[in-house]
Amino acid sequence: GQTTFGITPDGDIRACLLLTGQKDLLGHIDDPDPQVWRQKGLEWRAAPLEAGCKSCPYLNLCGGGCPATLSVCGTEECSVVAAECDATKMIFDHFKDHLEALLILIGIK
Numbered sequence: 001g002q003t004t005f006g007i008t009p010d011g012d013i014r015a016c017l018l019l020t021g022q023k024d025l026l027g028h029i030d031d032p033d034p035q036v037w038r039q040k041g042l043e044w045r046a047a048p049l050e051a052g053c054k055s056c057p058y059l060n061l062c063g064g065g066c067p068a069t070l071s072v073c074g075t076e077e078c079s080v081v082a083a084e085c086d087a088t089k090m091i092f093d094h095f096k097d098h099l100e101a102l103l104i105l106i107g108i109k
Contacts, residue, residue, distance in 0.1 A: 005041060015041050052078070058085040 005026060006017035013031075015024040026037040049064045062081055095102050103109070 005037065013037050050078075056082070058082060061085060 006014045007029060008014060008017070011029040013026045013028060015026055026040040031037070049059075053059055053064045056078075058081070091102075
C-alpha cells in the first residue's frame with residue numbers, strides 16, 4: 001500500500017490483493033490522481049503497533065507486520081520473522097569484514 005499495490009481485473013487498486021475489504025481499496029485506475037492512492041496506502045499501512053513491536057530491534061525490517069496477516073497470524077508470525085532476522089543477522093555478522101564472500105550464496109564465484 002505504500003510502495004506497491006495490486007490492480008484487480010475490474011480496475012480497483014488495492015493495497016493488497018490478499019484482501020477484499022473496503023479498508024484496502026485505494027482507488028480505481030480511472031481515478032485522476034495517483035497521489036491519492038499512495039496516501040490511502042500510507043493510511044492503510046499505519047495500523048497501530050503491538051506493544052512488543054515498539055521495542056523490537058527488527059521493526060525497521062517488517063514495519064510492524066503485514067496488515068493482511070496480522071489478524072490471522074498475530075504474534076506467532078512475529079516469532080517466525082524474528083527468528084529469521086536473528087539468523088540473517090548472525091550470517092551478516094560472520095561475513096561483515098569480507099562481504100564479497102557472500103557472493104557464493106548467489107552463485108557468483
